[in-house]
Amino acid sequence: MKKDPRVVFGRCMMLGLAWTVLAFLVVPMAIVVPVSFTDQYFLSLPKEGLSLQHYAAFFEKDIWISATLDSLIVAIASTICALFLGTLCAIGCWRLASNRAEMVRTFMLTPIIVPTIVQALAMYRFWIDLGIMDTYFGLILAHTLIAVPYVVVTVSSSLANFDVRLEQASRNLGGSTSQTIRWVIVPSIMPGILSGALFAFTISFDEIVVALFITSRNVYTLPKRIWDGIQDHLDPTIASIATMLIAITLALLLTELWARQRQRAKRTARIDIGGE
Amino acid sequence: MSLIKTLYEKDLYPEIEDSAESDFARDCIQIASERLAKGEIDRRTFMKAIAFLGAAPAVMTLGGKTAQAAEEVVVVNWGGPAVEAYTQAFGVPFEKATGVKVVIDGTGPLGSKIKAMVDANAVTWDVCDTGTGTTLVLEKQGVLQKIDYGIVDKSKMQEKFAYEYGCANYMFSFILAYNKTKVPSAPTGWADFWDLEKFPGYRTLRKQPNGMLEACMMAAGKDKDSIYPIDLDLAIGKLKEIKDYVIAWGSGSQSQELFRTGEVIMGDIWHTRANLLNQETNGDVTWTWEQGIVTAGMWNVPNNNPAGTKTAMEFIASAQDPEQQLVLFNAMGNGPANPAAAAQVPDDKKYIDPGQPENLAKQVLQNGPWYQEDSGVRNLTNDELSREMWLDALSS
Amino acid sequence: MHASLSRVYWLLIAPAVLLMLVFYIYPLVQVLWISVTDPVPGFGNYMELIDRPLIHRIWITTLRICVITTSITVIAGYAVAYAMAQVGERQRTWMMFCLLLTFWLSVLIRAFAWVMLLRTQGIVNTGLQEMGLIDEPLRLVRNEFGVIVGMVHFMLPLAVLPIYSNMTGIEARLVSAARGLGASPFEAFFNIYLPLSKPGIIAATILVFVFSLGFFITPALLGGGKVVMISEYIQVSFEETLRWGQATMLASTLLFSVLLSLALVARFVDLKKVFGAR
Numbered sequence: 011m012k013k014d015p016r017v018v019f020g021r022c023m024m025l026g027l028a029w030t031v032l033a034f035l036v037v038p039m040a041i042v043v044p045v046s047f048t049d050q051y052f053l054s055l056p057k058e059g060l061s062l063q064h065y066a067a068f069f070e071k072d073i074w075i076s077a078t079l080d081s082l083i084v085a086i087a088s089t090i091c092a093l094f095l096g097t098l099c100a101i102g103c104w105r106l107a108s109n110r111a112e113m114v115r116t117f118m119l120t121p122i123i124v125p126t127i128v129q130a131l132a133m134y135r136f137w138i139d140l141g142i143m144d145t146y147f148g149l150i151l152a153h154t155l156i157a158v159p160y161v162v163v164t165v166s167s168s169l170a171n172f173d174v175r176l177e178q179a180s181r182n183l184g185g186s187t188s189q190t191i192r193w194v195i196v197p198s199i200m201p202g203i204l205s206g207a208l209f210a211f212t213i214s215f216d217e218i219v220v221a222l223f224i225t226s227r228n229v230y231t232l233p234k235r236i237w238d239g240i241q242d243h244l245d246p247t248i249a250s251i252a253t254m255l256i257a258i259t260l261a262l263l264l265t266e267l268w269a270r271q272r273q274r275a276k277r278t279a280r281i282d283i284g285g286e
Numbered sequence: 287m288s289l290i291k292t293l294y295e296k297d298l299y300p301e302i303e304d305s306a307e308s309d310f311a312r313d314c315i316q317i318a319s320e321r322l323a324k325g326e327i328d329r330r331t332f333m334k335a336i337a338f339l340g341a342a343p344a345v346m347t348l349g350g351k352t353a354q355a356a357e358e359v360v361v362v363n364w365g366g367p368a369v370e371a372y373t374q375a376f377g378v379p380f381e382k383a384t385g386v387k388v389v390i391d392g393t394g395p396l397g398s399k400i401k402a403m404v405d406a407n408a409v410t411w412d413v414c415d416t417g418t419g420t421t422l423v424l425e426k427q428g429v430l431q432k433i434d435y436g437i438v439d440k441s442k443m444q445e446k447f448a449y450e451y452g453c454a455n456y457m458f459s460f461i462l463a464y465n466k467t468k469v470p471s472a473p474t475g476w477a478d479f480w481d482l483e484k485f486p487g488y489r490t491l492r493k494q495p496n497g498m499l500e501a502c503m504m505a506a507g508k509d510k511d512s513i514y515p516i517d518l519d520l521a522i523g524k525l526k527e528i529k530d531y532v533i534a535w536g537s538g539s540q541s542q543e544l545f546r547t548g549e550v551i552m553g554d555i556w557h558t559r560a561n562l563l564n565q566e567t568n569g570d571v572t573w574t575w576e577q578g579i580v581t582a583g584m585w586n587v588p589n590n591n592p593a594g595t596k597t598a599m600e601f602i603a604s605a606q607d608p609e610q611q612l613v614l615f616n617a618m619g620n621g622p623a624n625p626a627a628a629a630q631v632p633d634d635k636k637y638i639d640p641g642q643p644e645n646l647a648k649q650v651l652q653n654g655p656w657y658q659e660d661s662g663v664r665n666l667t668n669d670e671l672s673r674e675m676w677l678d679a680l681s682s
Numbered sequence: 683m684h685a686s687l688s689r690v691y692w693l694l695i696a697p698a699v700l701l702m703l704v705f706y707i708y709p710l711v712q713v714l715w716i717s718v719t720d721p722v723p724g725f726g727n728y729m730e731l732i733d734r735p736l737i738h739r740i741w742i743t744t745l746r747i748c749v750i751t752t753s754i755t756v757i758a759g760y761a762v763a764y765a766m767a768q769v770g771e772r773q774r775t776w777m778m779f780c781l782l783l784t785f786w787l788s789v790l791i792r793a794f795a796w797v798m799l800l801r802t803q804g805i806v807n808t809g810l811q812e813m814g815l816i817d818e819p820l821r822l823v824r825n826e827f828g829v830i831v832g833m834v835h836f837m838l839p840l841a842v843l844p845i846y847s848n849m850t851g852i853e854a855r856l857v858s859a860a861r862g863l864g865a866s867p868f869e870a871f872f873n874i875y876l877p878l879s880k881p882g883i884i885a886a887t888i889l890v891f892v893f894s895l896g897f898f899i900t901p902a903l904l905g906g907g908k909v910v911m912i913s914e915y916i917q918v919s920f921e922e923t924l925r926w927g928q929a930t931m932l933a934s935t936l937l938f939s940v941l942l943s944l945a946l947v948a949r950f951v952d953l954k955k956v957f958g959a960r
Contacts, residue, residue, distance in 0.1 A: 028765030038795030095698040102694035125896020132709035534907025
């Protein structure tokens with residue numbers, strides 16, 4: 011059957027448009043990479059030759075290393091806290107499955123909709139009263155609160171596909187609540203927990219507005235350093251950091267892709283065997 | 287837009303405003319760190335230069351021994367390379383002359399922090415390196431000691447910068463910088479800056495009005511002596527005339543970047559940044575001192591300072607020495623406050639010193655106290671009201 | 683379920699809820715409270731909303747930018763999502779790849795990259811000039827245009843994902859059926875597919891609009907000091923002029939407008955679906 015020319019035309023238009031938009035998305039990344047190899051001492055494209063000095067600067071300068079460490083400490087700690095709180099909350103709500111539990115789950119989403127500047131202002135004020143301004147604890151607490159909703163969402167959607175009967179079976183076999191959660195529920199909702207962890211980690215690692223408000227000198231995260239770098243002297247180290255982050259993201263995505271393909275290959279193989 | 291790093295200290299004392307002029311001190315440090323970082327001056331040369339100059343025999347004007355026999359005097363500035371520069375410029379000579387140890391603390395003398403210390407009766411700082419705005423605000427709060435002009439010599443600074451509760455430490459200017467490859471002829475003042483026909487292209491002004499309002503007034507035809515009191519409506523009206531061709535700079539480096547990338551042809555920026563641009567572009571970007579606006583960094587002494595009033599005043603007096611101010615000038619670019627230092631500036635550096643008589647003659651001395659006067663509108667000071675109107679006009 | 687068991691599950695929920703109440707909701711309430719008590723009790727701060735032309739303009743700018751950003755983002759996002767729903771597995775993976783890659787790139791760095799690209803002597807202008815398409819460089823950044831470009835860029839993945847996930851649920855056969863009944867491809871799309879994908883569009887619209895309202899970093903970096911949105915003004919009134927009353931009033935107003943727009947939309951769609959909590 012010959013294809014309707016209008017369909018072909020529409021399809022070409024659609025694909026063209028979609029890829030244009032995607033190209034628009036990727037363009038800024040394409041620019042950051044060459045900038046990171048600049049031979050100048052301010053952010054710009056390389057003029058006379060390529061240079062690795064800004065990569066070296068990242069590893070040599072204390073300020074960048076300590077900022078990275080601060081960011082890692084805060085991101086890891088708040089991810090763990092958010093995972094713990096968020097997963098338990100999601101499991102509780104899911105199991106109760108009542109209207110009130112539903113309301114609780116909706117309530118937990120508040121930080122997603124509150125504009126960042128508003129929550130920064132609110133936390134700033136309260137953190138002074140608590141005396142936890144500019145402490146690791148203060149920032150970890152703030153980031154935990156911001157990240158919890160994302161964990162609740164991802165874990166809840168994982169739980170939606172989980173068979174309640176498995177849980178009941180575990181109980182019937184005499185498993186306590188904590189045993190059931192630990193050995194039955196958590197393993198089977200692992201994908202949700204992991205993607206929640208990924209969300210929580212990146213949110214904290216990237217967070218700037220709240221950090222600007224509630225930390226000053228003791229806690230100095232990477233985004234804050236980058237912010238200073240842009241404000242103060244357009245330090246090309248920023249571009250080298252961005253390039254490294256892009257590379258890491260790329261690596262993670264590719265690994266995930268590869269793992270998924272392998273899994274699928276395995277599954278197909280199994281089905282094939284089963285079919286024979 | 288620089289979120290100040292210790293926001294919350296300000297909040298404890300909301301009435302204290304850290305005026306934008308302390309930004310200049312921080313910017314100087316930024317410049318020096320940058321030059322160190324990119325190897326334009328290596329650390330040893332930097333140290334050697336300041337050590338050599340600092341070791342030159344200082345002419346002391348101190349009267350014998352100090353009465354309180356204080357052991358050390360703590361001087362607070364904005365940190366980074368400024369700690370080394372201040373140590374060499376002011377610390378070493380004072381120690382030699384009096385035996386009193388000088389500790390340079392780079393924590394940053396935020397107005398709110400000074401107020402907090404005084405209120406808590408836990409003052410650990412003797413001399414603070416602030417600006418005109420902070421001085422006046424702190425004066426209102428009753429936090430500072432009067433400068434003892436019996437010890438500190440008023441004649442060793444511009445009289446306009448000898449406040450009752452603070453005195454000039456160094457000077458800096460807002461000047462008209464331009465890219466000479468992009469203008470038909472050299473602009474000679476703010477009237478030219480406002481002339482969009484003769485000088486088509488984008489200009490840069492600061493996001494905050496301090497140092498800009500004066501330019502607006504001169505553009506409106508006021509001569510240098512009749513700028514103050516600033517007529518805010520007139521000044522803001524002038525901004526509105528050219529605002530479509532204005533890009534605002536927030537930090538010193540931003541102003542530099544705008545010239546560097548060719549986005550602007552002219553700008554009202556700090557002389558230190560103009561000088562960096564001049565070097566970087568081999569002279570393409572240059573500036574005129576004509577109708578520049580000079581202002582000063584200030585020494586303050588908080589109440590009940592640990593080393594005692596006399597020692598603190600003596601330190602300030604010692605730092606008035608031209609040789610010492612030259613050390614700071616060489617290391618950081620801060621213009622000497624003492625007019626006597628002008629003659630000692632090497633000839634090849636005179637063009638970057640705002641305090642040279644021929645440069646000074648072309649400029650206006652900023653009237654800091656005007657900013658803290660009541661504007662008559664909604665209980666705001668001129669500073670607060672002008673910030674609001676400036677932002678309003680820029681974004682309209 | 684046993685009452686005792688139910689209590690156990692409530693115990694699981696409690697820590698998160700308590701934490702949220704004490705450290706998140708209470709501070710927000712405090713902000714509302716300050717807005718009506720500082721410097722004097724009453725609604726004096728809110729009068730500024732009516733009295734001060736500056737605040738009017740900032741709000742109008744904010745809303746205008748949000749509406750434009752949202753429209754562009756949703757349309758562009760729809761195109762991408764539609765393509766993703768139509769193409770083969772391999773191409774879809776690459777599309778998803780592009781989307782997710784930007785998702786993780788720091789907002790600061792993106793803003794900076796846009797400045798490099800769009801400024802007068804940036805790459806885009808130089809390129810266009812070399813191709814002879816323009817004589818004078820275009821003003822692409824440090825104005826509203828630049829802010830919108832930056833914001834659209836940030837929001838796109840947020841728009842694509844809900845639209846796409848909605849589209850995966852649409853039966854392709856419905857469109858084929860319409861075609862079989864003699865509808866042109868365009869009629870089939872506009873009369874069948876588009877209405878079916880409406881929930882996704884609405885979800886994307888809310889998400890993007892709500893996030894745009896509170897946008898802070900991108901306007902500050904790309905606006906050149908001339909595009910002041912409400913978030914930046916909150917920061918200015920708080921940091922530079924230290925007026926808590928005004929800052930909290932603006933923050934409360936911002937919060938209310940977000941809640942209001944959500945409440946309006948909630949009448950048409952299930953919001954819990956939009957934010958992923960089924």
